[in-house]
Amino acid sequence: MKNYRIVALTAGLNSPSSSRLLSDRIAEATKKSLEELGNNVSVETFELRDYAHDIVNNLLTGFAPPKLETMINSVVSADGLIAVTPIFSTGYSGIFKSFFDILEPDALQNMPVILGANAGTQRHSLAIDYNIRPLFNYLKALSAPTGVFAASSDWGADNDSALQLQQRIDRAVIELTQMLINPSAPKPDKIAEIQDEFDPNNFNGSRSFGHMLGGLAGE
Amino acid sequence: MNNDSSEAVADSASVNKQMQFGLFSVGDVTTDPTTGKTPTEYERIKAIVRIAEKAEEVGLDVFAIGQHHNPPFIPSGPTEILSHIAAKTKELILSTATTLITTTDPVRIAETYATLQHLSDGRMDLTLGRGNTGPVYPWFGKDIRQGIELAVENYALLRKLWDEPVVNWSGKFRTPLQGFTSTPAPLDGVAPFVWHGSIRSPEIAEQAAYYGDGFFANNIFWPSEHYQRLIGLYRARYAHYNHGTPEQAIVGLGGQVFMHKNSQEAVKQFRPYFDNAPVYGHGPSLEEFTEMTPLTVGSPQEIIDRYATMRDKFGDYQRQLFLMDHAGLPLEIVLEQIEILGTEVVPVLRKELAIGRPANVPDAPTHQNLLAKKQAKESEKVTSSVGDTNYGVWE
Numbered sequence: 001m002k003n004y005r006i007v008a009l010t011a012g013l014n015s016p017s018s019s020r021l022l023s024d025r026i027a028e029a030t031k032k033s034l035e036e037l038g039n040n041v042s043v044e045t046f047e048l049r050d051y052a053h054d055i056v057n058n059l060l061t062g063f064a065p066p067k068l069e070t071m072i073n074s075v076v077s078a079d080g081l082i083a084v085t086p087i088f089s090t091g092y093s094g095i096f097k098s099f100f101d102i103l104e105p106d107a108l109q110n111m112p113v114i115l116g117a118n119a120g121t122q123r124h125s126l127a128i129d130y131n132i133r134p135l136f137n138y139l140k141a142l143s144a145p146t147g148v149f150a151a152s153s154d155w156g157a158d159n160d161s162a163l164q165l166q167q168r169i170d171r172a173v174i175e176l177t178q179m180l181i182n183p184s185a186p187k188p189d190k191i192a193e194i195q196d197e198f199d200p201n202n203f204n205g206s207r208s209f210g211h212m213l214g215g216l217a218g219e
Numbered sequence: 220m221n222n223d224s225s226e227a228v229a230d231s232a233s234v235n236k237q238m239q240f241g242l243f244s245v246g247d248v249t250t251d252p253t254t255g256k257t258p259t260e261y262e263r264i265k266a267i268v269r270i271a272e273k274a275e276e277v278g279l280d281v282f283a284i285g286q287h288h289n290p291p292f293i294p295s296g297p298t299e300i301l302s303h304i305a306a307k308t309k310e311l312i313l314s315t316a317t318t319l320i321t322t323t324d325p326v327r328i329a330e331t332y333a334t335l336q337h338l339s340d341g342r343m344d345l346t347l348g349r350g351n352t353g354p355v356y357p358w359f360g361k362d363i364r365q366g367i368e369l370a371v372e373n374y375a376l377l378r379k380l381w382d383e384p385v386v387n388w389s390g391k392f393r394t395p396l397q398g399f400t401s402t403p404a405p406l407d408g409v410a411p412f413v414w415h416g417s418i419r420s421p422e423i424a425e426q427a428a429y430y431g432d433g434f435f436a437n438n439i440f441w442p443s444e445h446y447q448r449l450i451g452l453y454r455a456r457y458a459h460y461n462h463g464t465p466e467q468a469i470v471g472l473g474g475q476v477f478m479h480k481n482s483q484e485a486v487k488q489f490r491p492y493f494d495n496a497p498v499y500g501h502g503p504s505l506e507e508f509t510e511m512t513p514l515t516v517g518s519p520q521e522i523i524d525r526y527a528t529m530r531d532k533f534g535d536y537q538r539q540l541f542l543m544d545h546a547g548l549p550l551e552i553v554l555e556q557i558e559i560l561g562t563e564v565v566p567v568l569r570k571e572l573a574i575g576r577p578a579n580v581p582d583a584p585t586h587q588n589l590l591a592k593k594q595a596k597e598s599e600k601v602t603s604s605v606g607d608t609n610y611g612v613w614e
Contacts, residue, residue, distance in 0.1 A: 060502035
């Protein structure tokens with residue numbers, strides 16, 4: 001039995017938002033899937049709307065205000081991520097991208113992620129694959145092959161499409177669960193790594209100034 | 220009574236050497252958001268000279284200027300500006316914030332700053348930085364991705380140029396030197412004191428520690444906690460390299476204040492400048508930013524209260540510089556601010572920060588300090604070689 005901490009991020013702007021609705025569905029299914037395998041699971045959900053001003057301030061000043069910093073630490077130290085954005089103008093929303101822009105470039109390396117998106121019509125359903133997945137590839141996160149897209153009609157216009165949405169969620173959750181219980185790449189403890197950058201002991205050995213000088217005055 | 224007052228005088232004289240207070244300027248030409256007026260480059264350069272003179276008039280110790288190679292900044296030649304100020308002042312220490320060690324030829328740094336050292340009778344030092352304007356690197360034939368490597372190699376050469384009479388050298392970034400002597404040699408054989416400034420690179424804290432140089436944390440744009448970790452690293456590594464205890468490392472801090480005898484008036488006057496400032500303008504509110512960073516806007520007493528606690532975070536330190544002339548603040552307001560800083564704030568801070576300062580924490584570096592240290596070291600060398608028993612210990 002293991003403990004898993006899942007973080008869900010949603011970038012919807014309304015309250016309540018369809019993105020949040022979708023994110024909750026995925027989070028619930030993920031929790032259930034891991035618990036059925038005998039694990040303890042906690043899920044924490046952050047709506048980026050609540051951090052909108054802080055995210056912009058971080059872009060302008062280069063540092064995260066305390067509330068945002070706590071949230072970022074929670075995200076980058078999670079075992080798995082669920083990231084859901086509304087589709088605006090054929091791509092992720094601005095606040096969604098801005099959030100990932102303020103993270104350290106390697107903060108999500110090897111992070112298992114389910115990508116989710118919602119839009120008004122099914123015509124945007126490939127946005128996950130042409131727009132959102134490349135972002136997570138760049139960040140070296142491990143995105144589940146199945147993206148979870150939900151158009152307005154998927155919320156129950158007919159039983160068929162509602163069923164298909166549940167199937168997509170279930171498939172993505174199986175993929176995430178596989179990555180979590182059977183990791184193919186180690187996920188470094190990000191928080192510890194960030195703190196260690198200023199640890200004096202880091203500068204003994206191969207990072208000492210002697211080595212920076214080319215070994216001429218090495219220890 | 221007489222006895223008491225002479226003691227007080229002696230005390231204040233020694234207090235005056237412990238810490239240096241002063242100004243550091245970016246040298247930006249920015250439109251005054253309240254009037255829409257933009258100073259000309261001529262007006263701005265002359266204003267900076269006036270600001271430095273005013274700093275000396277009100278008893279501040281240091282004036283430092285940046286180095287920039289793009290508009291809207293005027294100080295592309297900091298040594299020219301500082302030499303001019305040196306001629307117009309008597310006591311003020313002239314410094315930089317920062318000299319670009321990455322894109323300036325270290326041979327030119329050695330030559331021009333040694334010239335400044337002679338002209339100013341030793342009233343100068345310099346702070347090295349890498350610079351954060353991307354295009355400056357290619358403009359000077361360098362690659363920003365090699366910023367740290369450039370800082371490491373160029374400074375190693377600068378040290379040789381100042382510490383060795385004849386230099387033979389070859390490296391990765393500059394044409395080799397054979398039989399080169401940098402002129403003028405440093406005044407009295409004592410190289411200018413060097414601070415290393417960094418906003419986020421632990422490697423630069425390590426570099427400052429390795430050489431036993433000073434470390435300057437700009438401390439104005441980000442929360443103090445960030446700089447605490449950098450300075451903590453520098454202090455620990457300073458001790459690692461046997462320059463002294465961590466508490467004896469030489470630390471400088473930036474700061475940013477705006478003052479008025481009425482606290483609310485200070486906020487009211489400064490807000491339009493804050494809201495439109497380069498760097499942080501149009502971002503967090505003045506209230507948020509003052510809470511998160513060392514920016515303090517208020518009465519002189521509020522400034523004193525905030526800056527008297529800096530050493531609780533960073534340890535007892537040697538130099539405190541304030542950013543005052545930026546964001547389009549007109550010269551007359553800047554001069555008023557310097558007046559308040561020099562007459563109402565710094566004298567109290569000097570006294571407060573002297574209380575409880577351990578005797579083994581070094582005084583702020585000056586040419587006289589460094590010269591005395593060099594002479595002491597040389598006379599000890601002579602003594603030990605005469606006695607023959609300790610010969611070689613000082614090598």
